Amino acid sequence: MMRQLATQHAEQTELQWQAQAAIEKAVVEQHAAARETFALFAQTIGQDMAEQNRALVEQSQALAGQLQAIAALVPAEGEQIRSALQQQSAQALTSQESMRFQTDKKLNTLLDTTHRTLASTRENNWAHVFHDTIRQSTWFTAPTLSPGGWAVGYPYCYLLYRALEQAKPQDILELGLGQSTRILSQFAAAHPEMRHCVIEHDPVWMDFCAKEFHxxxxSTLVQLDLETKPFMDTEVLQYKGFAEKMAGRKFDLISIDAPLGTTNEKYSRVDVLQLIPDCLKEDFVILVDDYHREPEKQMAELLLETLKKAGIPVASRCYFGNKNTFIIVSESRKFLHTI
Ligand SMILES: C[S@@+](CC[C@H](N)C(=O)[O-])C[C@H]1O[C@@H](n2cnc3c(N)ncnc32)[C@H](O)[C@@H]1O
Structure with a gap:
């Protein structure tokens, strides 16, 4: 029994050892297999990583190549883009300029139309006032008149008529024969004691007017030729021998509507300036037509300056119409610049 037990024990121990050895072997084998698998795994990962690295490097190199290509392209494209932008901006500017030009043109046309409409309205108003004023006139009895065009306009006719009617001037100087002469000559006809002198350069125009009115x-019509003479820092069209012809004469009404005016010159119709203030009576009225034009304005400025320098107080005003009329009056006639 004991031996049987000992044998059994020995057999069990042997079996245990064998099992132990088998387990150890299996563990070793598993361990080895695991190591191998791990090594393989590590190798794979390493390879993958290496490959990935290589791929990355390749990609980087490709990217760098592309970047270089792009870098090479950018200046060229940039230049293209810049010049395209410049062209677009130039085109935009041009079209903006042209739009501004068109708008300015339209605005100017609109302003011009508005200005002309306003001027016509004023002219028509003065025409009504003039017609009412001359009703039952005792001396303007043949009121055939054609204001406008080259002739004086209605503001001028109105002011002239009122100056004649109210101030009863005795010595009148009229530069430029025409419609204004129709009014002045009728005043002269009704006041034989006064003297009316008209200066005209054009004999053909004198003949033309002679057929229209007497x-x-x-009323003395004086023909003086025109000549361009130095005046201030420029040259101006003037009547030849005007100063000599007018020497010693004094006037209480001067009508300045000639010689032929122009918009190109700095001054126009400067003839009387050389006679001012000597040619003026104490009480006087001066009418300047075409005062909307710069040269006539400049001349009137000089006239005012000369009177001021001479210590002669005056009042003045512009009357607006299709053409503007400027009136300068001595203190005694100042009511005539507010009518
Ligand atoms: C502005 S005009 C004025 C004349 C005048 N004060 C009037 O009211 O009719 C000045 C000059 O132009 C000339 N003139 C006037 N009317 C004209 C006409 N219808 N055609 C050609 N010349 C003219 C004359 O030589 C005149 O002296």
Whole structure:
């Protein structure tokens, strides 16, 4: 029994050892297999990583190549883009300029139309006032008149008529024969004691007017040729021998509507300036037509300056119409610049 037990024990121990050895072997084998698998795994990962690295490097190199290509392209494209932008901007500017030009043109046309409409309205108003004023006139009894064009306009006719009617001038100087002469000559005809002198350069125009109306005995028509003479820092069209012809004469009404005016010059119709203030009576009225034009404005400015320098107080005002009329009056006649 004991031996049987000992044998059994020995057999069990042997079996245990064998099992132990088998387990150890299996563990070793598993361990080895695991190591191998791990090594393989590590190798794979390493390879993958290496490959990935290589791929990355390749990609980087490709990217760098592309970047270089792009870098090479950018200046060229940039230049293209810049010049395209410049072209677009130039085109935009051009079209903006042209739009501005068109708008300015339209605005100017609109302003011009508005200005002309306003001027016509004023002219028409003065025409009404003039017609009412001359009703039952005792001396303007043949009121055939054609204001406008090259002739004086209605503001001028109105002011002239009122100046004649109210101030009863005795010595009148009129520069430029025409419609204004129709009014002045009728005043002269009704006031034989006064003297009316008209200066005209054009004999053909004198003939033309002679067929239209007659001058009374106290209206003297003087023909003076025109010549361009130095004046201030420029040259101006003037009547030849005007100063000599007018020497010693004094006037209480001067009508300035000639010689032929122009918009190109700095001054126009400067003839009387050389006679001012000597050619003026104490009480006077001066009418300047075409005062909307710069040269006539400049001349009137000089006239005012000369009177001021001479210590002669005056009042002045512009009357608006299709053409503007400027009136300068001595203190005694100042009511005539507010009518
Ligand atoms: C502005 S005009 C004025 C004349 C005048 N004060 C009037 O009211 O008719 C100035 C000059 O132009 C000339 N003139 C006037 N009317 C004209 C006409 N219808 N055609 C050609 N010349 C003219 C004359 O030589 C005149 O002296």
């Amino acid at each position: 001058l009374p005995a106290n």
